[in-house]
Amino acid sequence: MADNPYLPYPVKIQQIITETEDKNLKTFKLVFLNKEDEERFTFIPGQFCEISIAGQGEIPIGIASSPTEKGFLMFTVNKTGVVTRFIHNMKEEDIIGIRGPLGNWYPWEKMEGKNVVVIGGGFAFTTLRASIVYMLHPENRNKFKDITVVYGARSPGLLLYREEIAEWEKRDDINVHITVDATDDPNWPYNIGFVPTVTEQKITTSEDSYALVCGPPIMIKFTQPVLEKVGFTPEQIIMSLEMRMKCGIGICGRCNIGDKYVCKDGPVFSLAQLNELPKEY
Amino acid sequence: MSDKIIKKEELTDILKALKETYEVIAPVKENGFYSFKPFKDGGNIDLNFTNTRLSPKSLLFPQSERIFEFNLDEKSKDGYIVKEHPKDYPPSVIVGIRPCDAKAFKLVNINFDNPEFKDPWWVKRMEAMTFIGLGCNEPSSTCFCTSVGCGPFNEEGLDVMLFDLEEYFLVRALTEKGEKLLKQGRVDKDVDEGLQKKADELRIKAEKKISSSVPTDKLKEKKINDLFNAPFWDDVAFACINCGTCTFLCPTCWCFDIQDEVTKTVGDRIRNWDSCMFPLFTLHASGHNPRPEKVQRVRQRFMHKLKYYVDEYNNGVACVGCGRCVKYCPVNVDVREVFSLMNGL
Amino acid sequence: MIRYGDTIREIAKKILEEKTVDLIIGFKKGTLPITTEPVLIKDAQNSDQLYWDSFCNMNLANYLPKRGEKIGIIAKGCDSRNIAVHIVENQIKREQLYIIGVPCKGMIDRRKIVSFLGGKEVREVTESDEDITIKGEGFEHTLKKNDYLQDNCRTCMHRNPVIYDAIVGDLVEERKDPDPYDDVKEIEGIGLEERWESFSDLIKDCIRCYACRNACPLCYCPTCFVDESDPQWVGKSIDPTDTMTFHILRAYHCTGRCTDCGACQQACPMDINVRTFTRKLNKDVLDLYGCEAGLSIEERPPLDTYKPDDYDKFIR
Numbered sequence: 001m002a003d004n005p006y007l008p009y010p011v012k013i014q015q016i017i018t019e020t021e022d023k024n025l026k027t028f029k030l031v032f033l034n035k036e037d038e039e040r041f042t043f044i045p046g047q048f049c050e051i052s053i054a055g056q057g058e059i060p061i062g063i064a065s066s067p068t069e070k071g072f073l074m075f076t077v078n079k080t081g082v083v084t085r086f087i088h089n090m091k092e093e094d095i096i097g098i099r100g101p102l103g104n105w106y107p108w109e110k111m112e113g114k115n116v117v118v119i120g121g122g123f124a125f126t127t128l129r130a131s132i133v134y135m136l137h138p139e140n141r142n143k144f145k146d147i148t149v150v151y152g153a154r155s156p157g158l159l160l161y162r163e164e165i166a167e168w169e170k171r172d173d174i175n176v177h178i179t180v181d182a183t184d185d186p187n188w189p190y191n192i193g194f195v196p197t198v199t200e201q202k203i204t205t206s207e208d209s210y211a212l213v214c215g216p217p218i219m220i221k222f223t224q225p226v227l228e229k230v231g232f233t234p235e236q237i238i239m240s241l242e243m244r245m246k247c248g249i250g251i252c253g254r255c256n257i258g259d260k261y262v263c264k265d266g267p268v269f270s271l272a273q274l275n276e277l278p279k280e281y
Numbered sequence: 282m283s284d285k286i287i288k289k290e291e292l293t294d295i296l297k298a299l300k301e302t303y304e305v306i307a308p309v310k311e312n313g314f315y316s317f318k319p320f321k322d323g324g325n326i327d328l329n330f331t332n333t334r335l336s337p338k339s340l341l342f343p344q345s346e347r348i349f350e351f352n353l354d355e356k357s358k359d360g361y362i363v364k365e366h367p368k369d370y371p372p373s374v375i376v377g378i379r380p381c382d383a384k385a386f387k388l389v390n391i392n393f394d395n396p397e398f399k400d401p402w403w404v405k406r407m408e409a410m411t412f413i414g415l416g417c418n419e420p421s422s423t424c425f426c427t428s429v430g431c432g433p434f435n436e437e438g439l440d441v442m443l444f445d446l447e448e449y450f451l452v453r454a455l456t457e458k459g460e461k462l463l464k465q466g467r468v469d470k471d472v473d474e475g476l477q478k479k480a481d482e483l484r485i486k487a488e489k490k491i492s493s494s495v496p497t498d499k500l501k502e503k504k505i506n507d508l509f510n511a512p513f514w515d516d517v518a519f520a521c522i523n524c525g526t527c528t529f530l531c532p533t534c535w536c537f538d539i540q541d542e543v544t545k546t547v548g549d550r551i552r553n554w555d556s557c558m559f560p561l562f563t564l565h566a567s568g569h570n571p572r573p574e575k576v577q578r579v580r581q582r583f584m585h586k587l588k589y590y591v592d593e594y595n596n597g598v599a600c601v602g603c604g605r606c607v608k609y610c611p612v613n614v615d616v617r618e619v620f621s622l623m624n625g626l
Numbered sequence: 627m628i629r630y631g632d633t634i635r636e637i638a639k640k641i642l643e644e645k646t647v648d649l650i651i652g653f654k655k656g657t658l659p660i661t662t663e664p665v666l667i668k669d670a671q672n673s674d675q676l677y678w679d680s681f682c683n684m685n686l687a688n689y690l691p692k693r694g695e696k697i698g699i700i701a702k703g704c705d706s707r708n709i710a711v712h713i714v715e716n717q718i719k720r721e722q723l724y725i726i727g728v729p730c731k732g733m734i735d736r737r738k739i740v741s742f743l744g745g746k747e748v749r750e751v752t753e754s755d756e757d758i759t760i761k762g763e764g765f766e767h768t769l770k771k772n773d774y775l776q777d778n779c780r781t782c783m784h785r786n787p788v789i790y791d792a793i794v795g796d797l798v799e800e801r802k803d804p805d806p807y808d809d810v811k812e813i814e815g816i817g818l819e820e821r822w823e824s825f826s827d828l829i830k831d832c833i834r835c836y837a838c839r840n841a842c843p844l845c846y847c848p849t850c851f852v853d854e855s856d857p858q859w860v861g862k863s864i865d866p867t868d869t870m871t872f873h874i875l876r877a878y879h880c881t882g883r884c885t886d887c888g889a890c891q892q893a894c895p896m897d898i899n900v901r902t903f904t905r906k907l908n909k910d911v912l913d914l915y916g917c918e919a920g921l922s923i924e925e926r927p928p929l930d931t932y933k934p935d936d937y938d939k940f941i942r
Binding site: 312313314329330331334335344345421422423516519520522523524525526529530538540542551553556559560561607608609611612613614615617618 | 656657658661662663664665666684688689741745747749833834835836837839840841849853855861862863864865889892893895896897
């Protein structure tokens, strides 16, 4: 972490990939301009960075690459406001800044030796991708038992990381269930149905398991009861939240839920923790 | 260092001597209201005040501050790279700060200067500042400092305390920084026993004069969600007009916003005070707002000051009883009533 | 004036019990001697919380927009005109309201009292028709109310409510005194550069708390132009240019709708007379169109009315 936590590290856009057919989601591969910054930057899946664009502002985006992927950082950005619109119009070789790594991470120590269920919806899949790549890495895979993934989007063209997920689906050390709400492709090889529905079909046990859940509020609303029915306790359900942020370091006072700051005590919270806090998010 | 004594008329000369090493900031009267301004040669400082209208927090935490600068010239080698805006932090002294405002700096310091992250501008200004406090002989009817862990002669946050003894000030150094400053100002006349005794009595007299108090003993044990879902918030919040008066005048409010402003190809990143009272404070880019209703924002402010801060830091409430919000709220939303409601739930 | 409190409580109790209204918006006694707090009462038993004195200065019409219930509301002359403006601008329906009209001889500016006392605190206040007695530690003064009125009350031309369902006292005589716009004329007489400097000096203490905007019944936009960020019209720092933009542009948004109720000036914690701008625009509208805001619910404000025989060619 830099001495001035508000000062971004300068980075260059190495590659831009348009992820979805509506072009609203783009993945940016970033490289550090300064070697010392790159060496100083070590992170754990679940954390985020404040992407900083001089003249526009900053946005908190989950790190989509795993620390096992060296030499670059990957962020998938949804075009939704002033800063994201600007970054979507940027080109490769352009310079921006990042501050981080910020926030807490998924409870990897607790998850060791357990089954991991990853449930994601829409474009909330970014830190989940980081987590899956991390777990599948040869150094880490045997720390975890069964890994099951349920990932869905409204339609095939809106799925993120399609090629990668197709590769994962073929592996035998991970069970991947891809689904879409609807499609008119007669050759669609995967599931059709909402994420909560597919979860209900595919997740049959909660024994010795943790569920990482990330998605739009409506998906979470209907997935939670499904998991509870299978026997997941609130401590076993782990969520990653979003909030409007500015400083990202727990000082500007904006992103709190109760007495916890989403940027510093989160963004990863267990459902048990959230139940203790006011429902203001 | 033992207690010293100075004649009131000597104060201006002492401040002039201090000006050689320090930036001196003192209370000045303008249009009937007091505020802390840099002490000018030949200037009048006026310590006959209850308290300033705006708290002195802007001395360590300015309302608008340029923190970074950048140029947006793609051809330049450092185009789009954000750089620190050079600042200097000359040694400064604030004269006449009240104990409530001094304690407030300590409460806010926990936010800006913590083990994980340090706000460089606050920390450096805090290090450079020496606080000369003025104990309150005549608290106002809206002061309730004694019931929130402070008091008219409370020493937290102060380096020197002045006791107003009509023609004299008794000067007490409370820290090494304070001693250093007094030596610089050549304050060296020891106080005699009679005036010493009078000064010691001032504290007791002043504390008795505090007529307003708030209950805080049960706030820690209450459950967050019980307070959050309490039935009284609609009544408390009805009159509120969601302006920023309470938050901007409050010495313990610290929320801020960061904005980039650009003119052609040069720009600044600016930090501005912000307020949880404003509707856009928590608005997401997607359009979702966790606190769209006025009552939710009013509740957030009181829950933060009287509950979340208490739980998070174990340091009491984020309020020093200065009474500014009570005096200046356009619609008389009274924090003291909220203390009673929350503590008594 | 002092009997008003009893009458207000009586009427309030009646209309709550008879379910003529779902709730009442009025004032209750403040926690400090010369303040009052707006209050919402739903229960007839709580109607004795309602209170009236010469410090009921906030404009209660501010609390009306977007409410769906049947509301009983206490309204002085200026407040009632703002209610009329709300009705014309579709912020509330006439059928929803039971307006309890209060003929008003002016509200007292509590800052003038504070200034008169030079730092001493008021502990107790009593009022009679013409006088106000303020007591504190070691002093008691009886002052003539008329000498300490709010600035907008001194030039008020509509002291009686223009629209009401009940009235709490006899109508008071309207002021026939000379020109209420003397202060505006004075500024109009100054040269442009000097005028701009006086404006800059006026708003130099502004801390952008938006108390003036939020106390104003006219400011009910879901997102105010100063808050808009996409595109961003006004900077959010206390840069004097941005602050001046806010004040002048807000005054223009209130043109032809402002009733000079003074809530903005009373709300400002930095004691800035923000009415300087709106009063000039009120005078202009009066001179150009012969209109004052809120006098009737039948008339639309002049700046949103189009007549085919408008003498300005650009509009045709």
